[in-house]
Amino acid sequence: MLNNTMPITPALVAEHGLKPDEYARILALIGREPTLTELGIFSAMWNEHCSYKSSRKWLRTLPTTGPRVVHGPGENAGVVDIDDGDVVVFKMESHNHPSYIEPYQGAATGVGGILRDVFTMGARPIAAMNALRFGAPDHARTRHIVSGVVAGVGGYGNSFGVPTVGGEVNFHASYNGNCLVNAFAAGIARADGIFLSEAKGVGLPVVYLGSKTGRDGIHGASMASAEFDENSGEKRPTVQVGDPFSEKVLLEACLELMQTGAVVAIQDMGAAGLTCSAVEMGAKGNLGLELNLDAVPCREPGMTAYEMMLSESQERMLMVLDPAKHAAAEAVFVKWGLDFAVVGHTTDTLRFVVKHHGEVMADLPIKDLGDQAPIYDRPYVETPKKPVINARDVPAPEDIGEALLTLIGSPDLASRRWVVEQYDHYIGGNTIHHPGGSDAGVVRVHDGPKGLAFTSDVTPRYCLADPFEGGKQAIAESWRNLSAVGALPIAVTDNLNFGNPERPEIMGQFVGCLKGIGDACRALDYPIVSGNVSLYNETQGQAIMPTPTIGGVGLIDDVAKTVGLGFRTAGDAIVLIGDAEGWLGQSIYLREIAGREEGAPPPVDLSLEKRNGDFVRTNIRQGHITAAHDLSDGGLGVALAEMAMANGLGAAITLPASATPAHAYLFGEDQARYVVTVPADQLDGFLANAKSAGVTATAIGTVGGSALTVSGICTISVATLRERHEAWFPAYMSAA
Amino acid sequence: MKSAVVVFPGINRERDMAHALKLASGVTPHMVWHADTELPDVDVVVVPGGFSYGDYLRCGAIAARAPIMDAVRRHADAGRYVLGVCNGFQILTEAGLLPGVLMRNASLKFVCKMVHLRVENADTAFSNAYRAGQVFRSPIAHGEGNYFAEPETLKRIEGEGRVVLRYCDAEGSRSPSANPNGAINDIAGILNERGNLLGMMPHPENLVEPLQGGTDGLGLFQSLTRAAATIAA
Numbered sequence: 009m010l011n012n013t014m015p016i017t018p019a020l021v022a023e024h025g026l027k028p029d030e031y032a033r034i035l036a037l038i039g040r041e042p043t044l045t046e047l048g049i050f051s052a053m054w055n056e057h058c059s060y061k062s063s064r065k066w067l068r069t070l071p072t073t074g075p076r077v078v079h080g081p082g083e084n085a086g087v088v089d090i091d092d093g094d095v096v097v098f099k100m101e102s103h104n105h106p107s108y109i110e111p112y113q114g115a116a117t118g119v120g121g122i123l124r125d126v127f128t129m130g131a132r133p134i135a136a137m138n139a140l141r142f143g144a145p146d147h148a149r150t151r152h153i154v155s156g157v158v159a160g161v162g163g164y165g166n167s168f169g170v171p172t173v174g175g176e177v178n179f180h181a182s183y184n185g186n187c188l189v190n191a192f193a194a195g196i197a198r199a200d201g202i203f204l205s206e207a208k209g210v211g212l213p214v215v216y217l218g219s220k221t222g223r224d225g226i227h228g229a230s231m232a233s234a235e236f237d238e239n240s241g242e243k244r245p246t247v248q249v250g251d252p253f254s255e256k257v258l259l260e261a262c263l264e265l266m267q268t269g270a271v272v273a274i275q276d277m278g279a280a281g282l283t284c285s286a287v288e289m290g291a292k293g294n295l296g297l298e299l300n301l302d303a304v305p306c307r308e309p310g311m312t313a314y315e316m317m318l319s320e321s322q323e324r325m326l327m328v329l330d331p332a333k334h335a336a337a338e339a340v341f342v343k344w345g346l347d348f349a350v351v352g353h354t355t356d357t358l359r360f361v362v363k364h365h366g367e368v369m370a371d372l373p374i375k376d377l378g379d380q381a382p383i384y385d386r387p388y389v390e391t392p393k394k395p396v397i398n399a400r401d402v403p404a405p406e407d408i409g410e411a412l413l414t415l416i417g418s419p420d421l422a423s424r425r426w427v428v429e430q431y432d433h434y435i436g437g438n439t440i441h442h443p444g445g446s447d448a449g450v451v452r453v454h455d456g457p458k459g460l461a462f463t464s465d466v467t468p469r470y471c472l473a474d475p476f477e478g479g480k481q482a483i484a485e486s487w488r489n490l491s492a493v494g495a496l497p498i499a500v501t502d503n504l505n506f507g508n509p510e511r512p513e514i515m516g517q518f519v520g521c522l523k524g525i526g527d528a529c530r531a532l533d534y535p536i537v538s539g540n541v542s543l544y545n546e547t548q549g550q551a552i553m554p555t556p557t558i559g560g561v562g563l564i565d566d567v568a569k570t571v572g573l574g575f576r577t578a579g580d581a582i583v584l585i586g587d588a589e590g591w592l593g594q595s596i597y598l599r600e601i602a603g604r605e606e607g608a609p610p611p612v613d614l615s616l617e618k619r620n621g622d623f624v625r626t627n628i629r630q631g632h633i634t635a636a637h638d639l640s641d642g643g644l645g646v647a648l649a650e651m652a653m654a655n656g657l658g659a660a661i662t663l664p665a666s667a668t669p670a671h672a673y674l675f676g677e678d679q680a681r682y683v684v685t686v687p688a689d690q691l692d693g694f695l696a697n698a699k700s701a702g703v704t705a706t707a708i709g710t711v712g713g714s715a716l717t718v719s720g721i722c723t724i725s726v727a728t729l730r731e732r733h734e735a736w737f738p739a740y741m742s743a744a
Numbered sequence: 745m746k747s748a749v750v751v752f753p754g755i756n757r758e759r760d761m762a763h764a765l766k767l768a769s770g771v772t773p774h775m776v777w778h779a780d781t782e783l784p785d786v787d788v789v790v791v792p793g794g795f796s797y798g799d800y801l802r803c804g805a806i807a808a809r810a811p812i813m814d815a816v817r818r819h820a821d822a823g824r825y826v827l828g829v830c831n832g833f834q835i836l837t838e839a840g841l842l843p844g845v846l847m848r849n850a851s852l853k854f855v856c857k858m859v860h861l862r863v864e865n866a867d868t869a870f871s872n873a874y875r876a877g878q879v880f881r882s883p884i885a886h887g888e889g890n891y892f893a894e895p896e897t898l899k900r901i902e903g904e905g906r907v908v909l910r911y912c913d914a915e916g917s918r919s920p921s922a923n924p925n926g927a928i929n930d931i932a933g934i935l936n937e938r939g940n941l942l943g944m945m946p947h948p949e950n951l952v953e954p955l956q957g958g959t960d961g962l963g964l965f966q967s968l969t970r971a972a973a974t975i976a977a
Binding site: 162168254257428430435439452 | 760950
């Protein structure tokens with residue numbers, strides 16, 4: 009066993025992920041050599057994952073306020089007003105490194121962690137999503153990771169009992185050594201029933217609730233703050249093990265406990281476990297905190313202070329309770345059969361004191377642990393601009409119909425049925441639009457008619473080619489997907505996944521994306537209220553594509569007035585909203601059909617986004633639109649195929665005479681665009697309204713029949729579309 | 745119709761069930777805690793879906809031995825109605841109130857989707873609002889719904905008309921591709937010998953309103969409401 013007073017050598021400091029200058033800063037702060045436990049506490053608080061030391065300077069540039077924002081970044085999750093005294097509480101967080109090492113448990117505990125962030129604030133979770141990015145399908149580990157991650161997401165969420173209503177699954181070789189698992193959760197609470205981590209009052213009991221503390225996950229947050237190397241498999245013991253049953257019991261117990269009025273402050277034990285939660289409660293409340301580790305419920309005997317302070321065992325809560333209401337609180341704990349213990353108390357000393365077997369193992373200035381963490385202004389170089397690819401320089405395919413079938417059967421666009429059928433999306437009975445049936449998942453709030461829409465978006469290949477435009481595009485697509493169901497986009501959570509920020513070109517990607525995200529959020533009145541940064545997503549020097557995943561939330565007055573993406577009624581007119589320049593740079597077409605990952609991505613005109621999106625949303629809410637789908641990967645052709653497949657209803661399309669070349673018109677990925685359907689007898693009025701709103705709207709065809717026909721170009725039966733769309737995922741997963 | 749919904753730790757569809765019962769009967773159900781030993785005076789007791797005790801030993805095995813289950817058994821013995829859905833079905837088989845077992849899905853994966861069910865017997869307290877042979881839709885969401893009973897038992901429950909619901913396609917035809925979990929004889933729901941206790945894997949409680957995509961599942965709760973009224977009359 010390591011001795012608490014063992015000498016702190018440079019090697020030991022390095023093993024804790026602290027740089028020599030960071031250690032020098034620790035020595036200056038406390039005026040002596042730290043104990044081993046103290047070194048562990050500093051490493052937990054000052055790693056990238058907990059301190060945001062490389063990203064904080066840039067995060068501060070993002071818009072985080074707005075008329076509906078109740079709590080922005082800095083709490084467990086963002087809190088946004090959704091009228092009638094209700095608030096939505098939501099956040100997205102990564103669990104990338106653990107999921108690569110141990111896919112099932114890594115993904116499961118990712119879901120568990122984000123759900124805990126939401127209900128710690130007093131909200132009952134009503135929806136979950138997850139954005140998953142895996143290596144190339146032909147990479148040796150990819151199938152194993154997909155299988156484990158999807159089972160883990162489902163295994164935890166299904167058992168906990170939250171509907172998974174959306175998400176993303178993508179494949180690219182840049183994720184071969186570093187998959188991404190970004191989990192989103194949202195819950196509903198009353199505006200006057202939100203709980204925070206800020207401790208109040210001196211001498212109050214600090215109570216531990218939930219699962220026992222074990223040796224799992226020690227140094228998990230530090231692991232998440234370093235690159236992988238060839239020995240990363242040896243890090244498996246740092247991955248936590250999830251127990252969704254305990255989490256479900258903890259949820260019910262916490263919500264019941266909050267009703268008793270006993271909770272003064274509450275914080276879940278996530279990254280860096282007991283250390284982070286205790287320090288945060290004290291520091292936020294301008295109080296000291298003293299822990300007595302003899303009282304901590306442990307899974308195994310002989311755990312040291314160092315291990316207890318760094319354990320990341322799951323399903324644990326720390327809270328400050330009102331001693332006058334202790335009996336009521338205890339009754340709740342006993343009813344739900346949860347371990348609980350008074351493990352400390354608040355003080356007025358501003359010290360974080362940890363005692364074990366009567367000895368002081370750590371005694372540190374509590375505010376400095378958070379406030380004095382280093383902040384880096386890392387050098388960066390801007391990503392060079394890529395040339396614009398002229399559509400006429402991209403050869404047409406021999407057969408456009410076959411190209412469309414290839415695209416909708418390709419790994420990134422094939423049906424996700426194999427995945428979403430492993431997630432419960434019916435539970436709660438409030439899911440109005442299910443995964444695949446609309447651009448955003450829609451969940452009714454209470455008994456309606458109000459509802460919320462949820463979407464997860466980013467196009468990493470755009471971000472790699474042009475971080476600024478890619479950052480803008482991620483926000484714009486999120487905003488568009490919410491508008492396409494008739495929801496008003498109200499706020500965002502961002503999950504920023506990047507490579508090693510110590511490399512100037514990677515830092516340049518981060519800075520570029522954040523500038524783009526900030527600009528788009530300001531232009532679209534779409535503030536960021538929570539988020540998470542995951543850096544060092546690299547293996548042996550190979551970084552992932554920059555992947556700032558955006559979780560968007562929209563508000564719906566009446567869920568009965570939302571629309572899905574599937575064609576609904578034969579005879580409806582099909583209208584393209586937005587301009588079709590035929591932008592093929594960085595398109596899926598260019599990659600999958602021409603075999604080129606090249607060029608500048610489509611530029612994003614934010615005022616055009618706003619004008620077109622506001623027009624679509626308004627018309628959905630007024631009942632003029634029967635189906636709507638935003639145009640993104642694969643452009644118009646793929647969107648039409650998806651709209652046909654959804655309800656098994658075809659369409660006859662006639663491209664405008666100006667639409668040349670046809671492959672660029674059909675597969676270009678120009679932004680700010682939608683396909684909508686309107687009843688035939690309302691078409692003229694609809695087009696006139698578009699014109700007076702300054703929105704380009706082009707009637708391109710009619711819903712009906714059992715095939716998708718593009719006049720003079722191709723006719724494909726909906727059955728064939730479905731066959732090709734559905735084939736890839738199950739075939740891939742069942743191949744040995 | 746007066747009803748009660750039994751809540752074990754880890755159960756997660758008790759609210760969905762209460763909502764459907766209320767919608768069909770107009771009466772708010774009692775929620776009964778697993779550690780209780782008595783049920784309120786009700787016509788119908790429902791054991792809802794979820795993951796009781798995490799399903800950690802075997803699905804439903806721990807819940808089947810909870811204190812409240814003696815009261816559920818007495819309720820059934822008295823000829824009153826008991827409905828078990830999903831985990832509730834698993835609990836009722838583990839408690840010995842229904843024959844057979846629910847094994848891991850043949851796909852070895854959790855499956856959540858909309859399926860079609862065919863009403864095999866419309867002359868029961870749980871299905872009288874449907875027609876015999878009627879096909880209706882219902883969501884499913886389970887990892888262990890692969891029903892199995894040994895040949896003798898199967899012959900009996902088939903012969904006695906105790907298979908109330910079977911998986912089928914939209915046209916009502918049975919086929920391996922219409923069976924989502926490998927259940928023997930495409931069985932989705934069965935009755936006990938007396939006909940007052942039904943276990944089923946699908947979740948009709950999640951399809952009772954137009955906004956949920958349809959009201960196909962409401963018939964099951966309307967059937968119970970009607971049956972309870974008949975007894976009371």
